[in-house]
Amino acid sequence: MDDSCVNVISLEMLKEARETVMGSPLGVINTALIPWHQTTLPPSVACSLHLKMENMQRTGSFKIRGVANQFARRPEGGQFVSMSAGNYGKAFAFASKHYGTRGKIVMPETAPSSRATLIASFGVEVEKAPTTRVLSVVERCIREDNMTFLHPYDDIDLIAGHGSLGLEILEVVPDPDIVVVCCGGGGLLAGAAAAIKLSNSRTKVYGVEPEGACTMYKSFIEKKPVSMDAQSIASGLAPPCAGDLTYRICQQHVEGIVLVSEEQIEAAVSTLYRAGLVVEPAGAAAFAALAEDKIPDAAGKSVVVVLSGGNVGKEELMHFPD
Structure with missing residues (x-):
């Protein structure tokens, strides 16, 4: 790997980006990190779980974090x-x-x-x-x-802006064992993983992709960014290719990528909705991975799952199982 590409992101850069993001006139908020036991979700997880509520973010998803830093630097x-x-x-x-x-x-x-x-x-x-x-x-x-x-995921300013989420997690749960983040092009996963690992190298970070849109998973196998005809109900996780920069950063800071099926994503959306949490398919993928026991060695551990977005309409929710 070309270390010069990986090392373009540093903890100092991430902290500076966080100041920019939280001071942005776009109104980015520090979203809640809620313990599982403070929700009405079924008590079926065998770990100490917190949910990072990016579905409550301004514009309904984490994307505003990266965009705030992107626009501030243009x-x-x-x-x-x-x-x-x-x-x-x-x-x-x-x-x-x-x-x-x-x-x-x-x-x-x-x-x-x-x-x-x-x-x-x-x-x-x-x-x-x-x-x-x-x-x-x-x-x-x-x-x-x-x-x-302006690249929607493979942009260093965008990635650094997304890193603000990782720094927020560590302020509430300073030493989590595992953090689980969805992955499309990889901007959120790269930024959050870099922020967490550069602050606390003990935490394991896992990315989650749909089985039909697993560009980062395949990139890890082939050791280079790959493209595919990505198809998923989680359209936000189905770009045609992994980012070059996001792949390099993820390879450095992410333990691995796990895959979830369409049915598992749908079930996660429904489970969250029944508990009063409106989360879109892409936003529920990380939760699906934990619920389906896809995350290695999570039992008994301190785990943070990012609910990355809530932009889903009533007409879309009607297609999910009760």
Whole structure:
């Protein structure tokens, strides 16, 4: 591995990014870290569990953390383009409206139309394209419209902003045995894992991916970032490829990637909803891994699970089992 790539992130950088994120005019909040016994979830876990409630975050997911740091480090008055199936696009649009910048999100055609409508309501242009052509549309915007590309997960400022979540966890649970985080492109997992490991090397960090969208899992096996035709009900965890930078950081700081099935994700969403917690499929993947006993040696340990987002509509929830 090229250490120069891994070492671009440091604890000092992460702490600085956290100051930027928490001081951002976008209103990022320090979300609650709730002990399992203070919820109405069934008492079926054999560990001391805390839930990090990023589903309560501003814009409904953790994405606003990275976006806050990303925008703070870009020149004012820029014209930005990115790609997203939902949550990053919402945070990007929210920031674009606040800063008064011109923005555009390119969405895969498979993304729910309700998410495109929501993003457009912030004044950001939305263009849909076949999944295989999303990146080419972004490249056209860069070339023809002179727009600056903000990567939705493989960006060092974004990753450092997401690291604020890891630092918050350690303030409440200073020495957890295990932290479980969902993984799509890897921005949250890379940032949180780096923040935790650079502060406390004893904690084990595991990433969770859907079986049908396991780019980071395959990247760990092949020892390089890989692409695949990613498909999952957890659309936020199904980018076409793992990030180059996120892969390198995850390889350095993450113990491993575990996989969950579509049925296990659906069951997790339903379990959380019955306990009064609205969590989208992508946001529930880490919980699904723990509930299905996928996390190695978790029994009897201090475990933190990140519920990464809650942007799910009533019409989507109707399709989940009771």
